[in-house]
Amino acid sequence: MVQLAPADILPPPGAGRSSRLVSAFADRYFKWLMIAPAAILILALSIYPLLFSLWVNFVNYDFQIPGHDFVGLQNFLQVIQDPLASSALVLTILLSLTVVAIEFVLGLALALAMVRTFRGRGIVMSLLVMPLFISPVIVGQSWALFLQRPFGPADYLLGQLVGHPVNISWVGEVPWVYIAIVIADVWQWTPFMFVILLAGLAAIPQHLYEAAELDGIGGLQTFVHITLPQLAPIITLALTFRLLDAVKLFDIIFMLTGGGPGTATYTASFYLYQIGFQQFHLSIATAGSWIFLILLSVVIMVLVRRLLRVEAA
Amino acid sequence: MKARLTPWKLGTRRLREGAVRIVIVGLFIMFVLVPLYWVIVTSIKPSKDYLTVPPVWFPAEPTLVHYTAALFSYRGLQGLINSLIISSAATLLSAVLGTMMAYSLARFRTGGQHLAFWVLSQRFLPPVAIVLPIFLLFRGWGLYDTHIGLILAYTFMTLPLSVWMMYAYFRQLPKSLEDAALVDGLSHWQAFRLVAVPLAAPGIAAAAVFIFISVWTEFFFALILTSRYAFTLPTIFRAFLGFQGAQYGEACALATTSLVPSIVLGMLVQRHLVRGLTLGALRG
Structure with missing residues (x-):
């Protein structure tokens, strides 16, 4: 990189000798001084806690049992042997794949429907993206209210639709509770897919479609042979971002189901929260979060590296 | 064919x-x-309209009684004030620190791709993995349940957003004006402060709004790192879990209080939404 002329060639007028030295120093190490505050904060609140928790992994750190004795791999074994931990992990994977798939299909359909300009498009856009600006806690709470039995409007509206009274226990029964979670998540995050895919669609050169039309190629074929390949990098990006957020699913579970009925809707994050902050087995929860982190890091490495390649291209 | x-x-x-x-x-x-x-x-429904079949879509006698109850009986007002203080301070800090780092990354390629990637990877860390040790450390440092503690946590949480949005922004700004300033004898800091920042102001403003919204709507960190003093608006919803007391009106009044400001802010930066959602990786 080009290092430009150091500023001490032309000192600011009136600067004393020591302040000139300081400013010369600041100018020489400028690029490092600029990243220092942010980097220190990240080090202090991410790297240091992670290192600290590395130690917590191997000792007893429990608000119910005093002392920090070395326990070896005991904490990890506790998590691995807990059937609830593995079922929470499986549920997390299944739920995130489900919601991301649905959000992708709906988002793509919406983006295709919105790609042409029309009157009132601005207002329609604003309405479509509103859920993105709402706290997930409120989303969970709103759906809990909406799906309430027997006085929530969801069962009533469904009843009107099918012509006889409907009485679904949305948050009290499997499989309805999973459907309720998926609905709430899809409600909040489909706009995310939509916005990104729409930007991707709008960037596809129009002449490709004009050429296809001249050749008399039909809508579906244009979609398969022009739209999808052109959109592929954006699809990767949207899926990566969404998937890595979906696996953190916590807020909606917390408000909508509380993990229930029983432990049917424990996700990885909710499980770790329960172990750590409701039962106060902090070292076990820490070991569990390290397992989760390691599993996730593999996915992050693969997906984000690919993203950087896409972006560099 | x-x-x-x-x-x-x-x-x-x-x-x-x-x-x-x-x-x-x-x-x-x-x-x-x-x-x-x-x-x-x-x-805005009177309580008698809650438990009816069919549901009441248009209350005949709208009321604001739930708003006063939510704000004063459920400590909604304090949550609102805390949320405002914490979101504003974290936004300011994150925007300033993020812009500085982004400038260094964009103009000097500091640390190459690795440093930029490292910052980005923080965005994908599951909060549950770091909030546990942060909780333990904050208790030791006396930052648990304080405004400062949560402000720092949120600044950290939103740094990937501000760094990457501004990184993308600086890379598309021409460098020539800053170069001219350097030739005229300005220091790097002066070139940044007096030339680059004013040029990047629209980008910084957009990034700041996104930071504010993500802090305003955040729940998990606030749930773990605060209790009765520095709690934010979203954490109050715990009081309505399961609706045992049937406090529908209060819960909805609080929800409305929280969602209206963030939706209004969101509308203001809708033009930048794609950049905000993808941390600047994609231009809308």
């Missing part, structure tokens, strides 16, 4: 496509609006 479409066939196809578009968008808008409408209308 298929036979060419006659103008007539093309016309009906357009019509059909148009109808499909309207149906898709229309249905989704209803899906978005109906629950939102329900929350807002419940916040």
